[in-house]
Amino acid sequence: AQSVAQPEDQVNVAEGNPLTVKCTYSVSGNPYLFWYVQYPNRGLQFLLKYITGDNLVKGSYGFEAEFNKSQTSFHLKKPSALVSDSALYFCAVRGVNNAGNMLTFGGGTRLMVKP
Amino acid sequence: GAVVSQHPSWVICKSGTSVKIECRSLDFQATTMFWYRQFPKQSLMLMATSNEGSKATYEQGVEKDKFLINHASLTLSTLTVTSAHPEDSSFYICSARTPPFLAAYEQYFGPGTRLTVT
Numbered sequence: 001a002q003s004v005a006q007p008e009d010q011v012n013v014a015e016g017n018p019l020t021v022k023c024t025y026s027v028s029g030n031p032y033l034f035w036y037v038q039y040p041n042r043g044l045q046f047l048l049k050y051i052t053g054d055n056l057v058k059g060s061y062g063f064e065a066e067f068n069k070s071q072t073s074f075h076l077k078k079p080s081a082l083v084s085d086s087a088l089y090f091c092a093v094r095g096v097n098n099a100g101n102m103l104t105f106g107g108g109t110r111l112m113v114k115p
Numbered sequence: 116g117a118v119v120s121q122h123p124s125w126v127i128c129k130s131g132t133s134v135k136i137e138c139r140s141l142d143f144q145a146t147t148m149f150w151y152r153q154f155p156k157q158s159l160m161l162m163a164t165s166n167e168g169s170k171a172t173y174e175q176g177v178e179k180d181k182f183l184i185n186h187a188s189l190t191l192s193t194l195t196v197t198s199a200h201p202e203d204s205s206f207y208i209c210s211a212r213t214p215p216f217l218a219a220y221e222q223y224f225g226p227g228t229r230l231t232v233t
Contacts, residue, residue: 036224043121043208044159044224090158094222102149103210103222107158 002027004093006106013081013113021076021109023065023091032094033074034103035065037087044090050074061085081113117143119211121225128199128232136194136228138209144189145211149222150182153206165192199232206230 003026013019025031032051036044048059055067065076074091091106118141128134138148147166151159163179165171165186173179181203183195192211196203209225 041206041227041229043119043226044210046221046223102161102164105158108156110156 002031002093002104004091004104004106006089006091006109008109009107010110010112013111015083015113015115016080019078019081019085019111019113021089021091021111023074023076023106024072025074025091025093026072027093033065033067034092034094035059035063035074035076036090036092038090038108039087047076047089081111083113083115086111086113117141117211117213117221117223119145119209119223119225121207121209121228123228124226125229126231128230130200130232131198133195133197134199134230136196136207136209136230138192138194138211138225140190140211140223143211143213145192146189146214147212148186148192149210149212150184150192150194151208151210153208153227155206159208162194196230199230201232204230204232 005024034049035047038044047063048057050057050067058064063078067074088108088110090108092103094103120139122137149164150162152162153159161174162177163171163173163184165184167186167189171184186192206227208227210222212222
């Protein structure tokens with residue numbers, strides 16, 4: 001079975017500083033990896049995905065993520081955080097060999113960016 | 116990108132009544148739709164997967180008779196919470212996936228429906 005771990009319930013960062021939200025995964029075969037953001041009382045918004053190719057993936061709102069196969073990680077990063085980035089972030093994996101091709105989500109990490 | 120809508124965005128109902136939540140894919144045909152449930156400050160828990168024209172596949176622990184799912188067309192799936200109780204209060208999110216023959220093969224999420232049972 002595939003799984004996703006987000007080890008930090010909350011990440012605090014000052015505005016303008018770089019941010020990292022951690023994610024590790026476990027899946028059979030090559031993974032499809034995703035990051036989503038959720039604002040209060042809203043659904044999930046897609047940020048970026050890794051399917052194949054370059055390990056550094058660039059996404060929406062200046063976010064990027066680095067796929068590291070040896071460490072089975074897909075950490076979300078942004079060089080300079082904004083207060084408006086404060087939200088709940090979910091990492092997800094979809095196993096290529098999973099017949100159901102379902103997304104499995106991590107527990108989520110709340111990002112708090114303080115002015 | 117593709118848009119998924121949900122209606123209503125929030126609903127308050129009395130215990131014992133039934134509530135229907137609609138999920139629509141607005142600009143693409145979704146052969147597969149998913150229903151998730153999210154408790155406060157928690158992750159999304161998959162409740163069921165529905166394929167157009169066939170019965171939904173429920174995850175373990177989800178009562179199929181309580182959470183009725185109908186996926187009658189390629190753009191509409193409904194979740195009916197029957198005989199709702201306060202413990203059913205939650206945030207319900209649907210998701211629609213593009214057909215596998217499309218390059219994107221993405222899963223898009225609706226804005227969610229906040230259900231409160233009093």
